[in-house]
Amino acid sequence: MAATNHERVGNALDLLRAGLGPFVEREIKAAMKDGTSIPSLQALASDPLIKDKPITDWDAALLLKVMWESWNEVFRKTLGPAERGLVGELRGHRNKWAHQEPFTSDDAYRALDSAGRLLTAVSAPQSRELERIKMELLRVRFDEQARNEKRKSAGTAIESQGTGSLKPWREVVSPHRDVASGRYQQAEFAADLWQVHIGEGADEYRKPVEFFRRTFLTDSLQQLLVGAVRRLSADGGDPVIQLQTNFGGGKTHSMLALYHLFSGATPSELLGVEGVMKQAGIAELPSVKRVVLVGNKISPGNPVKKEDGTLVHTLWGELAWQLGGRAAYDRIRADDEKATSPGDVLRDLFNEYGPALVLIDEWVAYARQLHDQSDLPAGSFETHFTFAQALTESAKLAKHCLLVVSLPASDTAGSPHTQADDVEVGGRRGREALDRLRNAIGRVESSWRPASAEEGFEIVRRRLFEPLIEQSQFVSRDTVAKAYFDLYRSQHQEFPQECRDSEYEGRLKAAYPIHPEVFDRLYTEWSTLVKFQRTRGVLRLMAAVIHSLWEKGDRNPLIQPANIPIDDPRVQFELTRYLSDNWTPIIEKDVDGPNSLPLRIDGEVPNLGKFSACRRIARTIYLGSAPGSTISNRGIEDRRIKLGCVMPSESPAIFGDALRRLSGAATYLYQDGARYWYSTQPTVTKLAEDRTEQLKSDPDRINRELDARLRADLRKQGDFTKVHPLPQSGQDVPDDVDARLVVLGADYPHSRDASSAAEAAAKSILETRGTAPRLYRNTLVFLAADKTRLQDLDEAVRRFIAWQSILDEKNELDLTPHQVRQAETQKASADSSVNARLPEAYQWLLVPHQPTPQSPIEWQSFRLSGQEPLAVRASRKLRNDELLITGLAATRLRLELDQVPLWRGDHVAVKQLVEDFARYLYLPRLRDTGVLLDAIREGLGLLTWGRDSFAYAESYDEAASRYRGLRCGQMVSLSPENLVGLLVKPEPALKQQDDETPRPTAGGAPTGGDPAKPNGDTSAITGEDSVTGRGEAQTPRQPRRFHGSVTLDAARVGRDASRVAEEVIAHLSGLMGANVRVTLEIEAEIPNGAPDNVVRTVTENSRTLKFNSQGFEED
Structure with missing residues (x-):
């Protein structure tokens, strides 16, 4: 049955106890001999459960506690800050394990990895077993994901939309089988000299043929091999070589190359070795004794018993035994048992058993564990450096001996690799050991240079991909490289300057199918990380990337930063395991994944989603900025971001738009000018999001902001005489005769179901004003918010208030100028969002309606659209549907008077008519009293008033049964301030007129x-x-005919004719039986003659207007 993560952590703690116990005991005894006071141990001395128990029997929790509390007094000399951090972290893991808390696979791996690193630092043999448990966990974790995880849309490969003529990389070059299938193990990329020496490890490192087949011989490595061949075959070459690089710089790989070169394999079987021999001038490789000393695999406190019974105590004892077995060891047995330097005996051994190749790795890790006293089997700190000096001198003086030593790089002040050095060096004792060893070796060592970044391209390419062989493969590669180079040169303003240089096309070819920008980011930003280890880290990451892309069927021409599938668990693991902070939630939220912001933006904006532009931007920024998120010159420039995203035939402008959108919405994406970077600390955007969320508990503040915006918008009233925003009850809405819009508050949203709060509130206001019934009901319409859209408006208002509050507190929050600018931009965006969502929310127009006087009141709801002010939009809808009348024809007024009817006998008072239209919902809803008065005036002036309108009287004399001041067909002056007089039916008016x-x-x-x-x-x-x-x-006789003529001003015919019609013709037409004919006679004298176009136009228009006669004359 497979072990659980909890059990794996428990096994790791057991191994940690077994490995740390002897080391802690040894270091404490050494400190106590020096008279060092250890307060933490004095406190333990009184504990009856502990005081008589040997340190080696303490549990892991106590060992870690003692190391933590007595660090400065005991362990600081041997171990460094990195190991102290591991101790603190492991204490947390142990407490979590003891309290039965669950461990995720990531948490368990972190605990195992930290325990393994601490055991390796103290040269505990249990580190090998812990490494096995750790690799088993990785295999289980990845197999589980491969079985259970279904590929979602976020997990599909991103493909270009415009590179159809370019072959996908997968059709040109193939990964090695283990990479394509995903069967590789992460540990396979970690070259381990000791594992190879004892016959373990992956074939590519253990077998000479496989090793050289996948190894690219850089210039420095080739010179190293040439020098070694000369040294061990003839009299040339350097006797001592120091390999000094940063952590992961290729030192161990170089040693493996030397180890396999002299393995006895036929040179013709080793790819590239024949060229090495030719350059060295050697026809045949000698038989060489190989000695491998790895400091963190050999414990200075535990003698090692060999298979022949030999008990080895010191490093020089181990060297002698590997060189010549028991016979060679016997030559220095006394020095080994007494832990004294063997001196010149080493030279004799080299000459006797040579040619000899001595490879020493992790020497500092061994030496820093030694004490000032000779209380360890391996001897004292001082004696060891005497041995180091004797070893280098002996190797120099011996006839055919090559000593190769790897040491950590120098600690340069201000170097970004200082922390990396601390991992390999350790504490104060380690630093001192490094200096002493460097001084001892430096007098005779030869310089050596690690692989350059350009050489790293080929190292990685050869390890991950099958070689290019066919001519067609090279043609396809060159075509892709040229297409990319042409893009960078034609749009040079969009990309970094170096891309337009002709050398860049060569880099594209050399790195194919990986874009050079991927290597540049990995070999610069990522190589500064403590655990990344340069080429080893690049191999681990790119193996996961290539496997994922191969599995998903990626068909892009190159593998660019934007194509790295950060959402893939294996890739994400490689991109987070080296970072100190927890990046997983940041990636899932702001970088890549099924619920990430970039994927959401791509889905919402089709123009971006077509190219997956936001995801590609986010991936590129993460790869280029995550490792350096804490340094001063942070981030990646926008031009370099486009370099990592844009493919041939794509527009860089699309990715510029995606960058702007993403930077404005992301929580962990920072911007400073043209530089962008991700950080684990939330941006001011995150602060705004938190405040937006907190405002949910403060609805009054939201309502105040919403009220202010509504009132500002409602200043434009449209066709309404008055707008009443947010009434609390009917008491707040006056009972007047003019049409008004009532805007209900957010507490009364509308929905189409029967429980509409808006409709209930509108009914209450329509029926009553306070405690009294409302009289003028036909004057009110209501505007309400949509129940669903109101949530969007509420969110927009909360976001605006949040950004406003941040700007109000910018001094208290200590915002940088960049953050202030960002907040101002976001506030403006939030303000626009509120303005846009306000009309989207307030979209329901509720209109009371009564088809007939006997019908019940019905409510009509209309959905409004558009971005006009609310009242303007509402009045336009009502006007178009004739639910709000802004102009009433006299004939329609007569129709309403007769149809209802509104007459009170043979007449109706004007004031009564105004009230009727304001009261009754079955009548047209008039904008105001002026609309009715205009209709009355129009009706009184009609020539056909007897048939189509009405007459007017000042009053009615009941006693005389006649109308006073009766006027028929005459204009009457009326105003809302003086609503006097009566409208009279035509029949009684005509009768009274005839009678009188x-x-x-x-x-x-x-x-x-x-x-x-x-x-x-x-x-x-x-x-x-x-x-x-x-x-x-x-x-x-009364006059029976009228005739008259008048001369009109030709420039103002319309005005003068209108006056004639009103003042003369109207009076004549109003007489019973009158037949009025009006003839317009036009006479024009044109001294210079009329042009043809004028003649043609006047003639055609005259015919159209049906002139009885017309024509032009010459005289």
Whole structure:
């Protein structure tokens, strides 16, 4: 049954106890001999459960506690800050294990890795077993993911949309089988000289043929091998070589190359070795004794018993035994048992058993564990450096001996690799050991240079990919390289300057199918990390990347930073295992993954989603900035970001847009000018998000901001005479006769279901004003927010308030100028978002309606659209649907008077009519009283008022049954301030007018005519002839025809004709039976003659207007 993560951590703690016990005991005894006071041990002395127990029997928790508390007094001399950090971390893992807390696979691996590193630092043999447990956990973890994880949309490979003519890299070159299938183990990329020496490890490191087949012989490595061949075959070559690089710089790999070169394998079987021999001038390789000493695999406190029974105590004893077995060891047995330097005996051994190749790795890790006293089997600190000096001198003087020693790089002040040195060097004793060894070896050593970054391209390519062989493969590679180079040269302003140099095309070819930018980021930013180890780290990462892309069917021309699938668990593990902080949640949120921000933005913006632009941008920034997120010159420039993203036939502008969107929304993405970087510390964006979330508990503050924005928007009232924002009850809405818009608050949202809070609130306001019933109900319409969209508006308002509060507190928050600019930009964006979402939320127009006087009141709901001010948008909708009348025709007013009817007998008061239209929902909703008065004025001025409109009277005399001041077909002056008078039906008006019109008497005198003239002449009354005296009656004749002509101003015909129509024609047309004809006569004299175009236009228009006669004349 497979072990659980909890059990694996428990096994690791057991191994840690077994490995740390002897070391802790040894160091404490050495410190106590020096008289050092150890307070933590004095406190333990009184504990009955511990005081009589040997240190080697203490459990892991106590050992770690003692190391932590007595670090400065005891362990600081031997171990460094990195190991102290491991002790502290392991104490936490142990406590978590003891309290039965669960361990994820990542947590368990971290605990195992830390325990293994601490055991390796003290040269404990248990580190090998712990490494096996750690690799088993990795295999289980990856197999589990391969079985259970279904590929989601976020896990598909990102492909270019415009590189169809370029062959995908997978069709040109193939990965090695173990890489393509994912069967490789991470440990396979860690060259281990001791494992190879004892016959263990992967074939590619253990077998000489496989090793050289996958090894690229850089210039420095080739010169190292040439020198070794000359030294061990002839009299040339350097006797002592020091390999000094930073952690992971290729020292162990170089030693393995030397080890396999003299393995006895046929040179023709070793790729590249024949060239080495030719350059060295040697035809045949000699038989060489190989000695391997690895400091962290040999304990200075535990003698080693060999298979022949030999008990070896010191490093020189181990050297002699490997060189010549028991016979050679016997030559220095006394020095080994007494831990004294063998001196010149070493030279004799080299000459006797040579040619000899001595490889010493991790020497500092061994020497720093020695004490000032000779209380260890391996001797004292001082004696060891006497041996080192004797060894180098002996190797120099021996005939055919080569000593190769690897040491950590120098600790240069301000160097980014200082921390890496601490990992290999350790504490104060380790630093001192390094200096002493460097001084001892430096007098005779030869310099050696590690592989350059350009050589690293080929090292990685050869280890991960099958070689290019066919001519077609080279053609395809060169075509891709040229396409990329042409892109960088044609749009040089978008990319770094070095990309336009012709050398860059060569780099594209050399690194194929990996883009040089990937190597540049890994060999610069990532190689500064403590645990990355340069080429080893690049191999581990790129093996995971290539396996993932191969499995997903990636079809891009090159593997760029943007193509690295950070969402893949294996790749993500390699990109986070070297970083001190917990980057996994940052990656899942802001970089890559099914729920990441870049994927969401790509989904929301089709133009970006087509290219997966945001994901590609995020991946490139992470690869280029994560390792350096804590240094001063942080980040990656925008041009270099595009270099990592853009492919041929793609527009860099698309990725610029994606970068702007991502930087504005991401929580952990920082920007300073043109530089961008991810950090584990949330940006000011995160602070804004937190405040946005906190504002959910402060609805009053949100409502105040929303109220202010609503009131500001409602200053533009549209066609409404008044707008009432956010009333608390009907008491806040006056009972007037003009149309008004009532905007309900956010507490009353509308939904189409029966439980609409908005509709309930609108009904209450419509029916009552305070405690009294509302009279003028046909004046109100209501605007309410959508229940669903209101949530979006609420979020936008909270976000705006959050950014505003950050700017208000910028001094207290100690914001940088960059963060202030970012906050200002985000505040403006949030403000725009609120302005956009306000009309989206307030989209429901609720209108009360009553089809007939007998029908119940119904509620119509209309969904509004557009970005106009709320009241303007609402009034436009009502006006278009004739639910708000801004202009009423006289004929329609007459129709409403007759249809309802609104007449009170034969007339209706104007004021009553105003109130009727404001009261009754089955009547048209008028904007204001002025609309009704305009209709009345229009009706009174109609020539056809008898059929289509009405008459007007000042009042009605009940006693006389007649209308006072009756006016028919005449304009009347009315105003909202003076609503007097009556509208009269045409029939009674015409009757009264006819009744009161004077008629002639039987004798011809009109009834009601003029009295007798003063001078006594009655002829005008009686009709008698004043001469004859005959009494024949004569009827006075009324005028029956009118004619008139007037000259109009040709420049203002419309104005003058209108006045004639109102002042003359209207009066004549209003007479019963009158037949009025109006003729317009036009006469024009044109001294210079009329142009053809004018003649043509006037003639055609005259015909269209049906002139009776028209024409132009020459004279």
